[in-house]
Amino acid sequence: MRLAAICISFSLIVLFIAEPSARSQANVIENQTTVLYVDAQKGSDSNVGSTSSPLKSIQAAVNKANVNNQNQVGTKIIVNAGVYRETVGINPISNQTTVPLTIQAAVTGTAIISGANVLSNWATDSTYSSAYTTSWYPTMGTCPLPSGWPTGFSSIAMHTEMIFVNSVPLTQVLSYSQMRAGTFYINEGSGSLHLWPANGTNMQTALVEAATRQKTVSIVGRTNIVLRGLTLTQSASCINSSGATVTSGSNVLIDSVQANWNNWGGLGIFSSNNVTVQNSVANYNGGIGFMGSKSQNILFSFNESDYNNWRGAQSAYYDWGMGGAKFFQMRSMTVQDHFSYNNQAQGLWFDTDNKNITINRPTLAGNTTAALQIERNEGPVTVENGHLCSSGSGVNLLTSEQVRIQNNVFYNNGATNKYQAQIYLAGQAGGIVITDWQTSQSYDLFTKGLVLTGNTFVDGATGQNVFGTYLSGSDWSDFASTLNASDNVWYDPFIANSFKVVNGHLVNLSGWQNSVGTDYTSTWAAPATSPVAACALPAVKYADFGVVMNANTYTMSAGSALATAKVTSFGFGTVNLSVSGLPAGVSATINNGSLISGTSTITFSASSSASNQTVPVTVWAVSGSRVHTATFNLHVVPL
Template sequence: MINRTHRINVILRWAGTATLLLMLLASINGLLLASPFVQSGTTYYVSPTGSSANTGLTTGSPWSLSHAIATVPAGSTIRMLGGTYRMGNFTITRQLTIQNHDATPVIMKGSIIIPNGEWIVDGSRWRRDNWTAQFPPPAWEGSEYLNPSFPYANYREQVYVNNSSLVQVGSLATLTSSSFYVDYANFRLYVGANPIGNTVESTIYNAAFTIDASGVIIRGITFMHYADAAIFITDTNATIENSTFTWNGIQGLRFNGDAGNVSGGIVRNNVFSFNGRKGFSGTYAHNLLIEGNTMNANNVENFNAEYDAAGFKVTWSDNLIVRDNISTNNTGHGMSFDIGSDNPDIYRNRVHGNTVHGILFEISQGADIVGNYVYNNPDSGIRISNSSNVRIYNNTLVNNGNHLRIYENNRSPQPWEVGATFVTENVRVHNNLQWNNQAAYNNRMSVITMWDYASCPNITPMFTSWDNNGYYRWSSSLLDYILKWQGSPAPACDDVYRTVAEFSAAVGFETNGVDVVNAVDPVFVNAMSENFDLAVCSPMLDEGIGLPSDLAAMLNVPANTTTDIGAWQTTVPCVPTATPTPTRTFTPTPTFTPSGLSLIGATRTSMTLAEGGVSISFNVFLTQSPAAGELVTIVPNIPSQYASQLTFTPANRKLDTSNWSTGRSFTFTAVNDTSPEAALNFNISFSSTSSFAVSLFNGAVGGVVATTITDNDGGGGATNTPTNTPIPPTNTPTNTPVPPTATNTPTRTNTPVGPTATPTNTFTPVPPTNTPTNTPIPPTATPTNTQPAGSVLIGASRTEMTLNEGGVSVTYNVTLLQAPPA
């Protein structure tokens, strides 16, 4: 039997009441004519062009999405066939699963395309009349949300021209070719550039879904162009997974518990990128599981970065599990836990390249912050502000403005800040690795700021324990501090400790800290390529205290046994090698520095190829890891007018979680034609596609290499060309190292500290008493190639070094990249 009592929950907004009435009547008609075999637990199919006249039971006879949401009973699954669905403002009032059908992308957009014929020329601008989609700022939002330089950020209209967003302005007088203006009084939309012949999309829906039922599942869908959040959740146990939220006005997803508890949700394996203010948020959203998500480049509207902008932010949300996420390049905080967000477990996340703090825990209590990689955040890596009962263990903190900032001020709770005490106390800091080689940050490590303690330093009120942490900086001469104790108001105290020993002597903590100063990093495998695995025999191995069972489970290590300092835990024992074997192979190491949003890098930035000359090979890599099981294909992009001038092998390279950071090589060769030509200068780049339908790597472009091709036919290129085919040598240079009489074994010296003579671990490398000597055996035959002028013929096994007066020496090999003549 047809269930005619289903409430129609589809709220549609469109230009004109007549159109709205027709659409509502069509939905009612479809409901009354629904097929008699609609039943719970059944799978139904929808498409962008589906019809209520179809059965909805096969891919060849799909319904429309609006008809399915209005019709199917609780427990049903709605599978969306691939395509773009320009619709929204649906309310889901019963338990449903809505997901993609197969690998064909499913995209829901809150915008419509404005046809060319609807634009009217208005002087030097263009307008669309009868524009009724208006999204002014919420009445409760104050000026504190805004950056004064972007006063219209919280007006939530959006316009895109050929997929590029325009900036909203507040008057016709300020309209430019890259902006738009909405005239609320006269219902007009203006753009400053000619829209004719271009694809212009503009937002008309506030959200895609409001979930007002328990247990709803949304998966495998891309959401774009919604004015506020693509999904609002107002009930319990929602699951949002394997979806992408991008270019939405405020955020991708919001757990909105202002009117009640929205506990028990799951946010898993999603991408939140390029949203207006933040990736997603939650209020009164208790017991959430947030795992495996990527929050990237949010706050494109340039809201106040220090107030409410973040990869994600929660308030009044207790008992969250936040693990294995990536939050990067957000204009604001990476992760923010604010006002009564008690007892979160925050572990195994990578939080980097955000413009303010990496992890902010504020006006809350009971956080466990364990095993995170937090780096390149210019304010603080981890900031604890007016919060208590926090355990900070085994985090790896690299090149942040301050790695740890533990803070308390004299702020008093406001009426809405229920339960907030604003007291920072009972903080435990153990086994954290703080690493800095940035002169811009003067090798700063940690800052403690507290209010109105007349006698400084007085660590007891704020901290229960602080020990077994590791500190590395490449030079002591640039060091501002290992730890700064900053009292307020001044001049209560402003004490600076430049070594672990000074800190320990002053406050009695950090008696087992590891303090390393060395121009050559002995701590990580390769910090500059973001490989923060501990090096073999790193001074941080086995220097951490054992963890209680709950924290040990977060790191997947045994409880109450010695750990390594930092997030990386190794089971490989330290077996020092006597002397490294010299090598004549020069292999540049990728030195990726986060720069904007590029996902592809190359180990070269330029190359010069000569017709008839040698080929050049280099590696192309990814700047962040693909997801588990994801395969990313990289291909070179050669400008079409130069495609006949060079060849490359292979045609593509495949990267995954095992090789993304080192990459794989391409080889480029200039085509040896017979036409005289001037030297050619152009750029090549690399683009990627993913084996996943929804991935940041689909359409990514990067790794630009400036390329020059010189001619050998008298066209202004190099005139010296190879005269014969290289003859391989009959023997190979052999390096015979002289074994050292002493190995370079790191040692620790126990230095008495203060009157109690507490040992402090200090790592001091001991140089070897002799060095390897390379004795090459010359080859009996040598190629007689002559390299084109300007080519690089000499390589070195290091690209930089720092020497300290009285410090250790630095040794490296210099090699030729081509054999000299006999």
């Protein structure tokens, strides 16, 4: 993580550095004279909360702080090192005042609020001699599909169960027969958990944790709240929700917080005003790191969101409500100095009805679908001074207006999916109507009014494009006639015809300029400074690997279908691929089935005896006792 290199003493003052692009933000005056102490090991909730008589739970301290609040006395809660297995609720109270409340780790990162409980009473599994079983409760089932979401993907994405053995996560499987080392299975009918740990694990001494609580922290309807230095982890958050949330809050500061390893979302800001999130990380979450909607005057500064969407990736689901950070219907928001690496989705995404958005100095690299996606926004949206690299696309621009992209570096994006380029132009044919959530005004949006100036676009591999689009007809002409482009540097070291314009036509810089009637002050040349160093991925902290499919549904033609699986290693060894779930009469052949990083092609073939049907098929990526899966639909059409 790049943030790990930032000195804590420096990070605590970032909020107060003058930033021209930063709009309104939290400004909590922390002048509390009343301090409560919490200690998970030494405390008791019957204590007074002093240094010598600390409380045991954070919620007990919040309850005392609420009484102080009613008496117009602000409170600071100091949380000593330890694991706090509770949900902390900071909720509306009667006779509520606006005095500040701070919850702060005594030492940053050592106060852990966990959504998991410890499991014990292990017995050897009756079928698998290296596996173990214990009772499981409560029966959590699957989460409901969020309104408006697509259907047809594997139900694994809607599960919430997570198991950690000595802090290492296991991969969930949906049938007992699929178990192998590194996996777990829950039999809700019998109320039992079956897990198969890594070889050599002593289950009598191992720490086994199971996510059971959907929330770590919930702030609702409160003002002048500070969370600082806390670790928020292992929540059983449902699809499209976060383990830690701020809802209907105002003047809230989230500082140096880690929201890692939650089932779906790490940290979410909803229907709130004047919120600052700074120096914080949201990594290894099952769906999304940071999320937010219908909030105003928001500042995200020096945050990081990496390696998110492992849960979505289990259902080959990369492009809906997941990624490093995604925001919806935001107003007057600044994202500055944001880092987002190796998410199995977008790195940063502003989706639908966002207005007055500034993205300054982002570093977004190694993300599966796109470094940045700007979709269905009336704007204005400004992206400036960033590095967008080594992702499916540099920026996906879809049906958005009043977008300004200036002084950024786009490098080595593309050649990993169908719609790819350093900048890719997409959107709804004929425009799309959205409604402003504040004013109820309707906007018929098209991709037009783009300002593109001072950027560097460089392809880093064969098959990449500096520009791409599938727009045509009036959608293309609206874009081209309203584009204002100037002083950009474009370059592909392999081929000059790297602009894919209307109807898939590949042209050079001159052809691009003629197609759009602008950008005449731009050049075709290698940049004076190589972008490679600025786009380099940080050192791996947790050795792992990922597997990504190029689609979540495949349909056979003449008894055959091709799928592509991309394996990316993050400091791990050789990964072996296999396929399960094939019906009678269907086979799969994998080329390059053992690899560290790279691409494998899977050929599915159906004989004349196969049935015409759609079945879930799973690709297994296995290295020792580390397992990752991707389940997708295969429509079998026999010869």
